[in-house]
Amino acid sequence: MPLIAILRGISPENVLKVSEVLIKQGFTSIEVPLNSPDALASIEILVNEYGDKYLIGAGTVTTPELAKTVINTGANLIVSPNVNSEVIALSIKAGCECYPGVVTPTEAFTALELGATGLKLFPISMLGIDGFVALKSVLPSDTKCYPVGGINASVESMHPYLKAGAAGFGLGSALFTPCSTLAQIALNAKAFVDTYKRFNRE
Numbered sequence: 001m002p003l004i005a006i007l008r009g010i011s012p013e014n015v016l017k018v019s020e021v022l023i024k025q026g027f028t029s030i031e032v033p034l035n036s037p038d039a040l041a042s043i044e045i046l047v048n049e050y051g052d053k054y055l056i057g058a059g060t061v062t063t064p065e066l067a068k069t070v071i072n073t074g075a076n077l078i079v080s081p082n083v084n085s086e087v088i089a090l091s092i093k094a095g096c097e098c099y100p101g102v103v104t105p106t107e108a109f110t111a112l113e114l115g116a117t118g119l120k121l122f123p124i125s126m127l128g129i130d131g132f133v134a135l136k137s138v139l140p141s142d143t144k145c146y147p148v149g150g151i152n153a154s155v156e157s158m159h160p161y162l163k164a165g166a167a168g169f170g171l172g173s174a175l176f177t178p179c180s181t182l183a184q185i186a187l188n189a190k191a192f193v194d195t196y197k198r199f200n201r202e
Helices: 012-024 039-050 064-071 085-093 105-113 124-138 155-163 182-201
Strands: 003-006 029-033 055-059 077-079 097-099 119-121 145-147 169-171
Touching (some): 012 029, 012 039, 029 039, 039 055, 039 064, 064 077, 085 097, 124 155, 145 169
Parallel strands (some): 003 169, 029 055, 055 077, 077 097, 119 145
């Protein structure tokens, strides 16, 4: 399931309960942004519970120093809002999947040349669907592109990007906020998974 859950603001006390709900609905990739409260502790909890089965890691990994702290937790996923050559190199050397944030063709090709697993199109609102189509047309055909920022669970939001070749999405506040109940998170997660699966049936 190529939907990355972005748990911005999650606390170590709640991370396992929320992740269990997401996994039950079909999610297999969970990202804890480093600007969340005690993010490394949350990542360690998830790595210990799910690290051998799913993609577990950090977002907002902007420097090599931060990358090293994430790698030391045993995480296997590193997501950044920017392109940093050292972060990418450290991630790949550690065996982590690495998705740096890009908007322009120059950033995209630089990230791929550095060895990034795929690209985080962030914020996707700066590109829109027309910009994404144009960018995707010049990238290698097997490039994994994940639009992030403002994606909701509707067909109108997700399907145009999937039709244009998006591999999946990074999902933030439309999926989870620190104020969301577990029941609401479950409903949100199911809606995203259902909309994604609906595309594959059409």
